[in-house]
Amino acid sequence: MNRKYRKTVIAGNWKMNKTPSETKEFMTNFKAMMHTGRWCDIALCVPAVCIPAAVRAMRETRVGIGAENCNANASGAYTGEIATNMLVDAGCKYVIIGHSERRAMGETDADVNAKVLAALEAGLTPIMCCGESLEQREADITNEWIAMQIKLGLKGVPEDKIRKVVIAYEPIWAIGTGRTATPEQAQEVCEGIRAVVRKLYSSKNARAISILYGGSMNEKNAYELLAKPDIDGGLIGGASLVPEKFVQIIEAANQPTV
Numbered sequence: 001m002n003r004k005y006r007k008t009v010i011a012g013n014w015k016m017n018k019t020p021s022e023t024k025e026f027m028t029n030f031k032a033m034m035h036t037g038r039w040c041d042i043a044l045c046v047p048a049v050c051i052p053a054a055v056r057a058m059r060e061t062r063v064g065i066g067a068e069n070c071n072a073n074a075s076g077a078y079t080g081e082i083a084t085n086m087l088v089d090a091g092c093k094y095v096i097i098g099h100s101e102r103r104a105m106g107e108t109d110a111d112v113n114a115k116v117l118a119a120l121e122a123g124l125t126p127i128m129c130c131g132e133s134l135e136q137r138e139a140d141i142t143n144e145w146i147a148m149q150i151k152l153g154l155k156g157v158p159e160d161k162i163r164k165v166v167i168a169y170e171p172i173w174a175i176g177t178g179r180t181a182t183p184e185q186a187q188e189v190c191e192g193i194r195a196v197v198r199k200l201y202s203s204k205n206a207r208a209i210s211i212l213y214g215g216s217m218n219e220k221n222a223y224e225l226l227a228k229p230d231i232d233g234g235l236i237g238g239a240s241l242v243p244e245k246f247v248q249i250i251e252a253a254n255q256p257t258v
């Protein structure tokens, strides 16, 4: 982390977990455990049906609620889909885009790019995910693969909006597996992502953009991962479902930094 130049962001991704009633219960417990004072930015991205309960519960807090996906179109015949202006109206501040679980369902880099542009247009903070498979890591093409995902995902994002984008590096082999990237592996890729942003935009923008690590981050390994200079926070799946664990990760994000 480097709080002098950029925001630290701790974001939860609930995936397809918790009902609206369970959301209410989680938020009550979570609020009771949260400390007051200076905190990093906190986001909880929840299933669409849980958004109203989450927004209601977190209204007076610093926790921003987010969605786990959006549709890039403004409106129309897209049964089952949710547009970015609907998310904004429901009280969302964030939206996860291009999670590997959605890419596995067929989402392409072009889809990711269209959603990032739509989210920015609506005033949402897109958390744009990228990550390599185990095969790609073993074939030693991680850096090239990630650079390509970043370039395609950010295509057409104007200079004055790039700082609003949060990038999450999530190696696919580390998601939900209990197998975390080492802090050194995660740092190396996050540093590489920053270098891509520098090339596409400028040093100033690269220095200001928040890059998160995701993949089995938990209350035990968060401190070490977040101590790395180019890891500005975490996108957390499993551990964000348990208030005690999520709060401990937030506390790890409050460690002293350069």
Ligand code: PEP
Pocket (backbone or CB within 6 Å): 013, 015, 170, 174, 175, 176, 177, 178, 214, 215, 216, 217, 235, 236, 237, 238, 239
């Ligand atoms: C995720 O879903 O983005 C994720 C990182 O999951 P987990 O923390 O459970 O690996």
